[in-house]
Amino acid sequence: xxxxxxxxxxxxxxxxxxxxxxxxxxxxxxxxxxxxxxxxxxxxxxxxxxxxxxxxxxxxxxxxxxxxxxxxxxxxxxxxxxxxxxxxxxxxxxxxxxxxxxxxxxxxxxxxxxxxxxxxxxxxxxxxxxxxxxxxxxxxxxxxxxxxxxxxxxxxxxxxxxxxxxxxxxxxxxxxxxxxxxxxxxxxxxxxxxxxxxxxxxxxxxxxxxxxxxxxxxxxxxxxxxxxxxxxxxxxxxxxxxxxxxxxxxxxxxxxxxxxxxxxxxxxxxxxxxxxxxxxxxxxxxxxxxxxxxxxxxxxxxxxxxxxxxxxxxxxxxxxxxxxxxxxxxxxxxxxxxxxxxxxxxxxxxxxxxxxxxxxxxxxxxxxxxxxxxxxxxxxxxxxxxxxxxxxxxxxxxxxxxxxxxxxxxxxxxxxxxxxxxxxxxxxxxxxxxxxxxxxxxxxxxxxxxxxxxxxxxxxxxxxxxxxxxxxxxxxxxxxxxxxxxxxx
Amino acid sequence: xxxxxxxxxxxxxxxxxxxxxxxxxxxxxxxxxxxxxxxxxxxxxxxxxxxxxxxxxxxxxxxxxxxxxxxxxxxxxxxxxxxxxxxxxxxxxxxxxxxxxxxxxxxxxxxxxxxxxxxxxxxxxxxxxxxxxxxxxxxxxxxxxxxxxxxxxxxxxxxxxxxxxxxxxxxxxxxxxxxxxxxxxxxxxxxxxxxxxxxxxxxxxxxxxxxxxxxxxxxxxxxxxxxxxxxxxxxxxxxxxxxxxxxxxxxxxxxxxxxxxxxxxxxxxxxxxxxxxxxxxxxxxxxxxxxxxxxxxxxxxxxxxxxxxxxxxxxxxxxxxxxxxxxxxxxxxxxxxxxxxxxxxxxxxxxxxxxxxxxxxxxxxxxxxxxxxxxxxxxxxxxxxxxxxxxxxxxxxxxxxxxxxxxxxxxxxxxxxxxxxxxxxxxxxxxxxxxxxxxxxxxxxxxxxxxxxxxxxxxxxxxxxxxxxxxxxxxxxxxxxxxxxxxxxxxxxxxxxxx
Numbered sequence: 001x002x003x004x005x006x007x008x009x010x011x012x013x014x015x016x017x018x019x020x021x022x023x024x025x026x027x028x029x030x031x032x033x034x035x036x037x038x039x040x041x042x043x044x045x046x047x048x049x050x051x052x053x054x055x056x057x058x059x060x061x062x063x064x065x066x067x068x069x070x071x072x073x074x075x076x077x078x079x080x081x082x083x084x085x086x087x088x089x090x091x092x093x094x095x096x097x098x099x100x101x102x103x104x105x106x107x108x109x110x111x112x113x114x115x116x117x118x119x120x121x122x123x124x125x126x127x128x129x130x131x132x133x134x135x136x137x138x139x140x141x142x143x144x145x146x147x148x149x150x151x152x153x154x155x156x157x158x159x160x161x162x163x164x165x166x167x168x169x170x171x172x173x174x175x176x177x178x179x180x181x182x183x184x185x186x187x188x189x190x191x192x193x194x195x196x197x198x199x200x201x202x203x204x205x206x207x208x209x210x211x212x213x214x215x216x217x218x219x220x221x222x223x224x225x226x227x228x229x230x231x232x233x234x235x236x237x238x239x240x241x242x243x244x245x246x247x248x249x250x251x252x253x254x255x256x257x258x259x260x261x262x263x264x265x266x267x268x269x270x271x272x273x274x275x276x277x278x279x280x281x282x283x284x285x286x287x288x289x290x291x292x293x294x295x296x297x298x299x300x301x302x303x304x305x306x307x308x309x310x311x312x313x314x315x316x317x318x319x320x321x322x323x324x325x326x327x328x329x330x331x332x333x334x335x336x337x338x339x340x341x342x343x344x345x346x347x348x349x350x351x352x353x354x355x356x357x358x359x360x361x362x363x364x365x366x367x368x369x370x371x372x373x374x375x376x377x378x379x380x381x382x383x384x385x386x387x388x389x390x391x392x393x394x395x396x397x398x399x400x401x402x403x404x405x406x407x408x409x410x411x412x413x414x415x416x417x418x419x420x421x422x423x424x425x426x427x428x429x430x431x432x433x434x435x436x437x438x439x440x441x442x443x444x445x446x447x448x449x450x451x452x453x454x455x456x457x458x459x460x461x462x463x464x465x466x467x468x469x470x471x472x473x474x475x476x477x478x479x480x481x482x483x484x485x486x487x488x489x
Numbered sequence: 490x491x492x493x494x495x496x497x498x499x500x501x502x503x504x505x506x507x508x509x510x511x512x513x514x515x516x517x518x519x520x521x522x523x524x525x526x527x528x529x530x531x532x533x534x535x536x537x538x539x540x541x542x543x544x545x546x547x548x549x550x551x552x553x554x555x556x557x558x559x560x561x562x563x564x565x566x567x568x569x570x571x572x573x574x575x576x577x578x579x580x581x582x583x584x585x586x587x588x589x590x591x592x593x594x595x596x597x598x599x600x601x602x603x604x605x606x607x608x609x610x611x612x613x614x615x616x617x618x619x620x621x622x623x624x625x626x627x628x629x630x631x632x633x634x635x636x637x638x639x640x641x642x643x644x645x646x647x648x649x650x651x652x653x654x655x656x657x658x659x660x661x662x663x664x665x666x667x668x669x670x671x672x673x674x675x676x677x678x679x680x681x682x683x684x685x686x687x688x689x690x691x692x693x694x695x696x697x698x699x700x701x702x703x704x705x706x707x708x709x710x711x712x713x714x715x716x717x718x719x720x721x722x723x724x725x726x727x728x729x730x731x732x733x734x735x736x737x738x739x740x741x742x743x744x745x746x747x748x749x750x751x752x753x754x755x756x757x758x759x760x761x762x763x764x765x766x767x768x769x770x771x772x773x774x775x776x777x778x779x780x781x782x783x784x785x786x787x788x789x790x791x792x793x794x795x796x797x798x799x800x801x802x803x804x805x806x807x808x809x810x811x812x813x814x815x816x817x818x819x820x821x822x823x824x825x826x827x828x829x830x831x832x833x834x835x836x837x838x839x840x841x842x843x844x845x846x847x848x849x850x851x852x853x854x855x856x857x858x859x860x861x862x863x864x865x866x867x868x869x870x871x872x873x874x875x876x877x878x879x880x881x882x883x884x885x886x887x888x889x890x891x892x893x894x895x896x897x898x899x900x901x902x903x904x905x906x907x908x909x910x911x912x913x914x915x916x917x918x919x920x921x922x923x924x925x926x927x928x929x930x931x932x933x934x935x936x937x938x939x940x941x942x943x944x945x946x947x948x949x950x951x952x953x954x955x956x957x958x959x960x961x962x963x964x965x966x967x968x969x970x971x972x973x974x975x976x977x978x979x980x981x982x983x984x985x986x987x988x
Contacts, residue, residue, distance in 0.1 A: 332563065367633055393628040402668075406686075409672040410679075417672065421665040425762060428661055429654060436642050436650055474561040481563050 003457065008071035010059055011130065014052045014352045016087045018093070018123035019143075021048040025116050041112040042101045042454075045119055048334065049094035052126075056086040068486045075133040081335070084483040085129035087338040092255040093122040095346045095461065098454040100247040105452070106358050107157065107245075120243065121147030125259030130438045134183040134193040134220070134271075137263045141227070144259055144420035145172045152244040164231050164243025167228060171236045175226035179446070189213035189438055195271040201394065202274040207326055210275075217272050225259035228316045229309075231289035238301075242363070246356050248406060249305060250349025253312045254342040261319055261338045269326055271338055276326045283324045284423065287416060290317030291423035298430045305363045307430055308345075311389060314427050315341060320405040325411035332484035333403035336477060340469070347462020348385045350455050365434060370442020372435075375449060383435045383464045388466040389423025390431040391424050395470040403477070442461035494556030496539050497570045497619050500580065501801070502606040503532050504587075504615070511608065515601035525604035529588040532611065534582040537815070545574055545971065555621065560750030565686030568621035574973030578829040578966065579618040579752055581787060585951065586745045587611045593840040593948040594736035596644060603737070610636035610741055618747050623671045623757070624688040625646025627664070630753070634660055635745055640738035641730065652733035655937065658802070659726040663716030666709035674677060674706065690802045693761060694980070696747065700764050702835040706764035710758040711773065718750030720773075721780035728791075731799040736843040738906055739795065743802050743839070744832040751828055752808045755821070757988045759813065763981040766816065773814045774897075774904045775900030789921065794842045797922055798835065804911050805831045811908050812893035818971075820896020825970050827889035830877070831958060834886060837952040838873040841867065844945055845926075848938045851857065854922065859931030861878060864940040868927045870949055875919045877956040880912050885959035 009016070025044065029036045060083040063069075100114050124143030133135040149172065153165030187193050189212040190201045207213055222233060229237035243250045268279060294314030301307040315337075322334025355371065356362050372379020388397035401424060403419045451459070456479035469476055508527030545551050555571035572580065587607060596603055613636065616629030634657055642653035676689050678696045687693075716723045727747075731739050759766065784804030791797045805827065812824030844867060845860070846852050861868040866960035877884040880891070890912060895907035921938065931938075941949075959966060 187941075258686060329563070387635065393631040398631075399566075400563060405668070405675075406564070406672050409669065410676050414669060414673065417669050418665065421668060422662065423658050425658060425662045425665060429658060432638065432654060433638070436653070439639070441642055472560065473564060473566070477561050 005073035006071065008054070008069065008078060009068075010062060011071045011076050011082075011306070013055045013059075014090070014126050015130070017048055017052050017055065018119045018126065018230065021045065022116050022119040022123065023276075025112060025119070025302070027116055029112055029116075036103065038101065038110045038112055038114055041115045042097055045115040045338040047474045048119060049097065049122075051272045052093075053087055055095055056083045056090065059083040059086070062186045063486060070132055070196065074196060075136045076130050077132045077196075078130070080483040080486040081262070081331075082126075082130035084335060084339065084479060085258055086126050088258045088342050089122050089125045089255050090130070092251065092258065092342040092346060093118060095343060095458045096251040096255070098458050099250065099346065099350045100245075102455045103245060103247045103353050106360075107155065107360055109156065111155065114151070117147045117151050121151065121251075122255060124142065125255050128259040128263035128407065129266075130268065131263060132195045134186065134195065134242075134267070136181060137267065138176070138180055140263065141223075141258065142176060145176065147170075148248075149247045150255065151251070152240060154248065157359065158243070158361060160243040160361075161245065162243075164240045167236055168240045168465055171226070175223045175233075178219050178226075179223030182216045182221075182223060184216075185219065185297060186213055186216030189216055195266055198271040199273060210278075213275075217268075217275075217279065218282065221279065224260055224264040225286055228257055228264070228319070229313050230286045230316050230320060231293040231313060234290070234293070234313050237313060238306045241312075242305045246349055246353035246360055247304070249308075249347040250353075253308070253345045253349065257312075257316070258338050258342060260390035260438075261334065265323060265331060265334065266321055269331065273326065280324060283320055284416065287317045287320045287324060288419055290314065290320065291420045292426075295423040295427035297356045298427060301430070302365050304365055304368070304434070305364050307365070308348065308352070308432070311427060311430070312345065314423060315389065317423065318401060318404050321408045321413075321416060321420060323409040324413060324416060327407065327411055328481075328484045329410050330404075330407040332477070333400075333407040335483055336402040336480040339480070340400050340465070340476060343462045343465045344385055344388050344396065347459045348382070348389070349462060350458045350462075351382045351385070354449050354451060354455060364440040365437055367436050368434065369440050370438075370446065371439075371449075372438040373442045374446060376413050378451060379438050380457075381459050382488075383438060384437055384463050384466055386431045386438040388470065390428050396466045396473065397472065398475070437483040492542055492544075492554045492856065493553050494570055496535070496542070497572060497830065498552050500532065500535055500539065500619065501570075501612055502617050503528060503535065504611045507608045508605045511601050511604050511968035519600075521601040522591070526588075526591050529584070529591050529611075533584040534589050536581050537848045539572065539591060540577055540581055540939070540969070543577055543890045543974045545969050550976045552621075557622070558730070559762060562685045565624055565688050567622050567625065567689065569625055569689055572619060574970035575752065575756060575977075576618045577827055578825060579967055580615065581830050582748065582832040583611060583618065583745060586741055586832065588682050589836050589840065589948060589951065590740045591863035592735040593836075593857065593945070594733055594740060594843050596737060598644060601940050603640070605929040606636040606639050607737060607741065610640070612781070613705065614745055614749060618752060618779070621690045622688050623674070623690060623693060626753075626757070627671055627747075629667060630667075630749060631661075631664055633749065637738065637746065640741070641734045644735035644738065646733040648729065649735050652729045655726050656730040656918070659716055663723070666820050667713035670706045670709035673713040676886065677702075688786045690756075690760075698762065698764060700768075703762040703764035704768050707758055707762040707769050709964075711754065711769070714750040714753040714758060715776075716748055716750070717753070719803065720750070720776055720806060720810055721783050721803065722776070722778070724803050727803065728796050728799040731802075732795045736839055736846075740836055740839045743798065744835040747802060748828045748832060749808060751806060751813060751824070751852075754810065755813045759981060760977055767980065770814050770901070774811055774901060776906050777807040777872060778907045778911075779865075780804065782811070782914065785911055785918060788914075788918040792853055794845070794854065794922070794926075795839075797854075797918065798838045798842065801836065801838075801918070802835060802914065804915065805878070808890055808893055808908065811897055811904060815893075815897040815900045815904075816978070816981065817896030817900045818974060820893045821835075822967060822970060823889045823892025823894075823896060825974065826959070826963065826966060827886075827893060829966070830885040830889050830956075833952055833955045834874055834878050837870070837949060837956070838878070840864070840945075840949060840952070841874065843873050843936075844941055847935065849974060851961060854925050856934075857926045857928045858935050859927070860935055860938055861927040862931055863936050864944065867941045870941065871923065871927065871954065872948075873953055873956060875923055877960070879919055883957075883960045885956045888960060888963045
């Protein structure tokens with residue numbers, strides 16, 4: 001007889017809300033005789049996202065009082081680390097839904113499939129971040145990926161969109177296979193798929209023949225590296241970023257990173273954490289390659305979506321720094337980096353989507369010539385967002401880079417600190433080239449871009465976050481630090 | 490009693506509030522310029538008040554107006570400002586540069602944006618000079634790059650995009666080791682005292698470092714400052730940048746931002762790593778001397794006036810470095826004084842060159858000839874600035890260079906001897922430039938050059954007054970900076986370094 005495990009619903013409420021909302025929307029739209037209006041769906045999804053934020057706040061408060069706990073026979077954790085990730089995902093979902101709505105109106109691709117899929121995907125991202133079991137992480141990974149395959153192909157007018165989806169699907173499928181194979185091998189080596197149990201196993205046992213565990217861990221690491229687009233598993237990223245509908249590209253760059261990175265942290269630092277020194281060389285290689293390749297190949301790009309893809313590869317290298325460090329400071333700083341990247345990159349892609357126009361294909365860097373002169377506010381907003389990604393002082397991006405580099409320095413990784421900062425200097429060249437074109441002398445007969453309300457809000461939100469927390473990073477840092485404390489065993 | 494740090498916060502805030510006002514009135518023609526000048530005048534007045542209030546005998550370290558507020562403990566971020574003798578002159582120079590750049594080098598192309606960037610640049614450099622915390626210093630130090638980049642790339646000459654990128658990348662890469670060094674030092678301290686992460690200058694200057702660590706860190710810090718100054722051989726960005734930048738930008742960069750490098754060298758590289766000095770002194774002083782000679786030689790053959798100024802600056806920065814590294818109190822006072830004097834002189838040079846450029850549209854030396862006949866007052870002003878730069882007794886350049894050479898002779902004779910040739914070099918290239926540009930028989934174009942207008946004369950009055958005043962009566966300035974430098978020298982020599 002199967003014993004039904006106890007369920008702490010607060011822990012899985014965010015996943016349930018997003019997934020339930022997604023299903024509800026799906027069923028309603030199927031059953032209703034008249035078409036469900038996209039506006040109603042947008043409002044509904046936005047409310048769901050806000051509800052998830054509220055639930056995450058309650059989770060945080062609950063954990064503050066009762067401490068972190070595991071539920072559903074150790075498959076899910078309720079801790080502040082997970083709540084923080086949930087907030088980031090929900091916020092990213094909210095912003096993406098707002099941007100996607102305006103995009104859909106522009107490209108005349110109105111429908112509610114976007115909302116259904118985005119919410120389902122977000123449920124997967126959250127699941128990855130709160131999972132305490134490799135199988136549950138895999139479940140999250142698949143929910144996340146399958147939704148994305150469809151979302152990437154959403155732009156029916158462009159063949160590139162379907163092409164990107166196919167590419168993403170084939171490579172993503174391979175990565176998933178690699179992951180599950182790694183899980184199976186690790187299960188063979190340790191006898192468990194539960195992350196916390198695995199951590200205890202490694203702490204309590206000395207493996208005479210650790211080859212199997214190493215192989216399993218390495219396969220999982222590769223799968224995650226694929227998901228976060230770390231070099232050399234990054235090849236899909238530029239093509240998929242370019243082909244996907246622009247709001248979805250922003251969503252991928254933001255929310256997928258949250259889910260994947262936080263799941264990654266749990267596996268590598270909690271599950272396999274006792275053997276961190278084993279994984280450090282691999283992480284070292286991933287970081288060095290990602291930052292350097294991302295920055296230098298980015299220099300040659302003329303398509304801004306590809307450019308941002310390489311930029312995000314570079315940023316992924318930075319996010320990995322906290323994992324290499326493996327300390328509380330490292331986890332807090334990666335969390336800080338990932339969470340603050342969400343509004344910035346979604347707002348950036350919101351502007352890219354606006355410039356992309358009704359066909360969503362004007363992404364040559366030359367389309368930005370003089371934009372900042374015609375529309376100073378929009379230009380200044382994009383410049384600020386880019387400067388933040390560059391890591392200019394008194395923007396949020398500076399503290400993100402500063403905190404991860406500080407974390408590796410603290411853990412003794414001076415070489416890594418130097419290499420990644422030099423890559424940031426290389427990457428600066430393409431961000432600056434973009435801003436330079438942004439404020440160059442405008443072409444005479446360019447029309448002004450119309451900024452719809454919702455997109456405008458997202459851009460303003462991103463800029464506000466960059467500026468306010470760029471001067472006063474204290475609250476976010478405080479949250480991340482406390483999230484990291486409750487996470488560590 | 491120590492003065493309130495609000496005065497320094499005001500120095501930082503006034504330009505930023507100014508930016509808001511400039512953007513508010515951006516649609517009315519000329520209004521943003523008026524606001525900009527008003528803000529610059531206010532900033533100048535504030536700096537003078539602060540300089541007048543500053544009491545150098547208040548603390549042993551010469552620090553006044555100090556306050557520290559922790560912003561984020563996990564990041565080690567704190568708002569920590571203070572003023573001492575070394576930063577005092579730099580604060581005055583910052584305000585003066587802004588005011589004269591606005592008054593003398595008005596550029597009507599997209600004025601609100603230009604003035605906003607100049608004001609942001611002022612806050613950034615003011616912040617670097619006032620920061621008493623290494624992380625805060627780094628933030629402001631890096632922040633200067635952004636406005637400089639936009640000033641060059643938006644308002645510069647034909648090669649502006651390349652020049653701006655070159656400038657940005659050089660200095661950005663230069664500051665990578667600085668950041669790593671700061672972090673290293675911060676964690677060294679944290680692991681030692683087991684407290685919160687803390688980048689306060691006072692705390693970090695007490696960290697015990699091994700000799701090797703000192704040398705490595707000195708190199709890391711020194712590299713960033715050498716690129717910024719620039720010190721030979723890290724100067725290759727500077728000629729093209731100074732030549733391509735708009736006049737206001739050139740003024741800010743050579744008169745002010747270059748001083749960030751030497752200021753950083755004096756305050757941080759020397760102040761934090763005294764153990765490294767015995768090893769690094771001969772190397773850096775040699776680079777400085779090479780810079781003096783190389784700069785002088787290149788200034789002789791440079792084809793246009795802006796490049797002459799750029800190479801002359803390289804030589805002058807060599808003098809500053811020589812004095813700063815010599816380990817002698819007199820030479821270091823001279824170096825700090827020369828930082829200010831060279832700033833003032835460079836403002837004068839760039840303004841005069843911009844006046845010539847406005848009239849002739851060129852600044853290549855071979856196109857200019859016999860300007861003395863058509864523009865006698867311009868010639869006189871140019872002469873004064875040239876003589877100050879050469880170091881004629883009675884003018885400001887002499888006092889500082891004399892102090893530097895005097896101190897260097899005492900501690901490091903041979904470097905002093907070779908460096909002294911730089912004074913001769915300066916005389917050669919400046920007088921030769923003067924001869925080619927102002928003497929001779931002018932052709933029609935050069936004869937048609939009008940003399941400086943009344944307004945232009947007034948702009949140069951502060952420059953000339955400061956050159957004369959600090960030439961004959963440098964005492965008040967020296968009195969204000971001496972205690973801080975004496976303290977620095979003591980700190981340095983207590984750490985096992987001979988005078």
